[in-house]
Amino acid sequence: xxxxxxxxxxxxxxxxxxxxxxxxxxxxxxxxxxxxxxxxxxxxxxxxxxxxxxxxxxxxxxxxxxxxxxxxxxxxxxxxxxxxxxxxxxxxxxxxxxxxxxxxxxxxxxxxxxxxxxxxxxxxxxxxxxxxxxxxxxxxxxxxxxxxxxxxxxxxxxxxxxxxxxxxxxxxxxxxxxxxxxxxxxxxxxxxxxxxxxxxxxxxxxxxxxxxxxxxxxxxxxxxxxxxxxxxxxxxxxxxxxxxxxxxxxxxxxxxxxxxxxxxxxxxxxxxxxxxxxxxxxxxxxxxxxxxxxxxxxxxxxxxxxxxxxxx
Amino acid sequence: xxxxxxxxxxxxxxxxxxxxxxxxxxxxxxxxxxxxxxxxxxxxxxxxxxxxxxxxxxxxxxxxxxxxxxxxxxxxxxxxxxxxxxxxxxxxxxxxxxxxxxxxxxxxxxxxxxxxxxxxxxxxxxxxxxxxxxxxxxxxxxxxxxxxxxxxxxxxxxxxxxxxxxxxxxxxxxxxxxxxxxxxxxxxxxxxxxxxxxxxxxxxxxxxxxxxxxxxxxxxxxxxxxxxxxxxxxxxxxxxxxxxxxxxxxxxxxxxxxxxxxxxxxxxxxxxxxxxxxxxxxxxxxxxxxxxxxxxxxxxxxxxxxxxxxxxxxxxxxxxxxxxxxxxxxxxxxxxxxxxxxxxxxxxxxxxx
Numbered sequence: 001x002x003x004x005x006x007x008x009x010x011x012x013x014x015x016x017x018x019x020x021x022x023x024x025x026x027x028x029x030x031x032x033x034x035x036x037x038x039x040x041x042x043x044x045x046x047x048x049x050x051x052x053x054x055x056x057x058x059x060x061x062x063x064x065x066x067x068x069x070x071x072x073x074x075x076x077x078x079x080x081x082x083x084x085x086x087x088x089x090x091x092x093x094x095x096x097x098x099x100x101x102x103x104x105x106x107x108x109x110x111x112x113x114x115x116x117x118x119x120x121x122x123x124x125x126x127x128x129x130x131x132x133x134x135x136x137x138x139x140x141x142x143x144x145x146x147x148x149x150x151x152x153x154x155x156x157x158x159x160x161x162x163x164x165x166x167x168x169x170x171x172x173x174x175x176x177x178x179x180x181x182x183x184x185x186x187x188x189x190x191x192x193x194x195x196x197x198x199x200x201x202x203x204x205x206x207x208x209x210x211x212x213x214x215x216x217x218x219x220x221x222x223x224x225x226x227x228x229x230x231x232x233x234x235x236x237x238x239x240x241x242x243x244x245x246x247x248x249x250x251x252x253x254x255x256x257x258x259x260x261x262x263x264x265x266x267x268x269x270x271x272x273x274x275x276x277x278x279x280x281x282x283x284x285x286x287x288x289x290x291x292x293x294x295x296x297x298x299x300x301x302x303x304x305x306x307x308x309x310x311x312x
Numbered sequence: 313x314x315x316x317x318x319x320x321x322x323x324x325x326x327x328x329x330x331x332x333x334x335x336x337x338x339x340x341x342x343x344x345x346x347x348x349x350x351x352x353x354x355x356x357x358x359x360x361x362x363x364x365x366x367x368x369x370x371x372x373x374x375x376x377x378x379x380x381x382x383x384x385x386x387x388x389x390x391x392x393x394x395x396x397x398x399x400x401x402x403x404x405x406x407x408x409x410x411x412x413x414x415x416x417x418x419x420x421x422x423x424x425x426x427x428x429x430x431x432x433x434x435x436x437x438x439x440x441x442x443x444x445x446x447x448x449x450x451x452x453x454x455x456x457x458x459x460x461x462x463x464x465x466x467x468x469x470x471x472x473x474x475x476x477x478x479x480x481x482x483x484x485x486x487x488x489x490x491x492x493x494x495x496x497x498x499x500x501x502x503x504x505x506x507x508x509x510x511x512x513x514x515x516x517x518x519x520x521x522x523x524x525x526x527x528x529x530x531x532x533x534x535x536x537x538x539x540x541x542x543x544x545x546x547x548x549x550x551x552x553x554x555x556x557x558x559x560x561x562x563x564x565x566x567x568x569x570x571x572x573x574x575x576x577x578x579x580x581x582x583x584x585x586x587x588x589x590x591x592x593x594x595x596x597x598x599x600x601x602x603x604x605x606x607x608x609x610x611x612x613x614x615x616x617x618x619x620x621x622x623x624x625x626x627x628x629x630x631x632x633x634x635x636x637x638x639x640x641x642x643x644x645x646x647x648x649x650x651x652x653x654x655x656x657x658x659x660x661x662x663x664x665x
Contacts (some may be wrong), residue, residue, distance in 0.1 A: 099644070
């Protein structure tokens with residue numbers, strides 16, 4: 001039996017995509033100094049609203065728009081609480097997670113009159129094939145691994161590149177990093193700390209929402225209750241494992257996606273290693289890296305600390 | 313003088329919690345009405361499902377027990393300035409500790425139960441110790457590590473009970489039923505929802521944590537660490553030691569939730585253990601102002617809300633998820649509590665000027 005086949009790598013990409021969006025989202029928030037553990041709830045809400053948008057209009061892209069919008073709204077709530085009101089960011093994020101569980105379960109019953117999951121499939125995001133490539137040498141392999149995915153999968157790579165450019169090559173990126181490292185100094189330089197942080201947190205909500213859309217109308221064509229099932233936290237782990245950098249988060253997401261694909265492939269095989277151990281890997285790796293056993297990973301200096309503008 | 317302000321602060325805190333509950337209830341009823349339930353029917357279902365019937369009351373009490381423990385598991389570390397979001401893992405692993413004794417050891421009830429408690433406590437404590445130690449040693453935020461430890465515990469236990477050594481029957485994902493001698497005595501033998509002695513242990517732990525915080529030097533140091541770690545270390549308090557102690561105590565609290573839930577209610581551990589109770593524990597602790605006694609009514613309230621799930625859905629035609637929405641609102645509201653008075657004071661100052 002050969003596990004390392006093209007299907008496995010194809011599944012790795014499928015599993016990694018929501019992690020890429022969400023870990024990059026987390027990066028936007030944390031590089032500006034706001035911890036966002038509400039990503040899990042934002043992703044779950046995005047998954048529901050994507051199905052709803054697609055159901056209402058028959059157009060899956062409206063679903064993606066809905067997903068981004070609910071992510072943005074939850075992002076605004078988190079931003080308002082943690083930036084304007086300087087509330088505890090962990091508490092605010094926890095509230096968003098619990099609230100999202102309630103909201104999606106509630107709307108499932110009110111809108112779709114059903115429990116557990118939506119029944120009739122809604123319009124799904126298109127899958128892209130490139131038949132021409134199969135004629136090239138190794139074309140079939142390449143096509144099996146990389147193609148036959150939704151556009152959101154390819155756009156995730158664009159997102160990583162754009163985020164890298166934004167963060168390191170533009171004034172806004174410089175402001176983001178300054179605000180995340182030393183908000184006092186940034187403020188003295190004339191940067192609007194609050195505005196930059198709002199931008200970061202709202203971006204994280206939008207991206208986590210889109211990740212939810214990929215889960216519900218990309219991979220599937222329905223919403224299942226609790227379908228984010230911890231991916232928001234795995235994405236958080238990927239961001240940390242990737243040392244708060246876009247490419248780091250990207251490769252960590254791929255690695256964790258590989259673990260997930262491997263675990264689901266091993267289920268039902270007679271291999272000696274139980275699949276649950278593969279599912280544990282992202283979490284153990286993150287703890288090990290954070291502890292500094294393998295290349296230290298340190299958060300932005302002002303991460304998690306509310307900023308209060310001094311009265312002048 | 314100091315006592316007096318403390319008294320006023322706690323009255324203020326109580327009023328604020330009460331306000332949070334009222335607002336959450338109003339939001340919940342609002343959502344219920346939007347979904348087609350009527351105002352009166354919703355209130356009636358909430359009441360009948362939680363206190364109005366014996367069945368409801370038994371369910372409420374059974375929900376309250378783990379919530380007191382998970383609430384304490386958050387409240388105590390909070391006093392030391394730590395956020396223990398790892399209750400889910402600590403609880404699950406604590407349940408495993410208890411179930412191992414209940415399955416494989418056969419002793420007279422008193423000894424077997426004590427042993428099950430001890431092992432459950434050690435397992436829970438270990439799951440709190442690791443993030444506490446890592447925070448003290450390397451400065452890594454406990455929130456990240458407790459989240460990671462939650463998932464490690466969840467997958468570890470799932471392995472143990474489904475394809476691992478604790479599996480009770482091939483094809484299922486649960487352990488066998490524990491020995492009679494490991495089951496907690498029943499206090500109120502109500503059919504469907506018998507209420508076990510777990511509730512006594514929950515209340516006892518509230519007393520112990522309160523005593524620890526208010527009457528011992530350990531509690532004094534924990535609180536000093538929470539209020540101002542720098543000042544605490546100047547006065548000779550070992551901040552790192554206290555971080556570890558607080559997390560271990562938190563782990564013990566959550567571990568006991570799993571122990572009492574397993575020995576007193578389910579009598580086995582399965583794949584779908586209600587780890588959400590740990591997250592409700594966060595709401596419980598916040599609503600109870602992180603006071604070990606405040607946790608009890610807060611746990612009772614959330615226990616009652618969850619008990620009325622079924623009634624809401626069956627008789628008032630209201631989605632049970634309204635209860636989760638209310639929980640979220642309570643937490644959001646409490647998250648603002650330190651800030652609202654501050655903002656009001658600022659506004660008042662501005663008016664004066």
